[in-house]
Amino acid sequence: MTAANLEAMYQEIILDHYKNPHGKGLRDPFEAEVHHVNPTCGDEITLRVHVEDGKIEDISYDALGCSISQASASVLNDLVVGKTVDEAMVVHEEFLRLMQGKGQVEPDEDILEDGIAFAGVAKFPARIKCALLSWMAWKDATAQADDRALTEER
Structure with missing residues (x-):
């Protein structure tokens, strides 16, 4: 596959996740909710994480912003829901x-x-924060959920 074909395929994947987002819409139950904003471009996300017995049971979110930030949230949902927290951190x-x-x-x-599909995004420093917005929100929400679980165990 040529580099141009590969790039076109990656763009198609991002567009598909943008148009058909997985996990979008805030849901209950959840252990932690965070709101992150990309000050560079104004993209924002409110993300909830539901962790049970060390496993990511659900990620739900409401997001405003570019196709990259919203597609990244959809991909995040696909990649970490169903995994343990440790697997998801990998x-x-x-x-x-x-x-x-x-x-x-x-x-x-x-x-x-x-x-x-976000490999091409990494070439554009201004867009990296867009792609990472949901991932940073997820990491913060998961840390909060872990802290709550530890507090409850005591």
């Missing part, structure tokens, strides 16, 4: 590595699945 770290790689990182398709 996915988070791989996505972060891809985004910080300035387009020079070969994404691990086994871990990132549709997330590899």
Whole structure:
């Protein structure tokens, strides 16, 4: 597959997640809710995470912003729901590595699945924050949920 064909396929994946978002709409139950804003462009997300017995049972969100930020939230939902918190953190770290790689990182398709479509985004520093917005919100919400679980155990 040529680089141009690959880039077109990646753009199609992002557009599909933007037009048909997975996990969109705030739902109950949840252990933590966070609101993040990208001050550079104004994208914003409110994200809820439901963790039960160390497993990500649900991620729900309401988002406003560009196709990249909204598609990234949809991909996040697909990649971490159903995984343990530890497994989901591995996915988070791989996505972060891809985004910080300035387009020079070969994404691990086994871990990132549709997330590899954001490889081209990593070449544009102004867009990286858009792609990472939901991931940072998820990490913060999951940390809050973990803190609450630890407090309840005491």
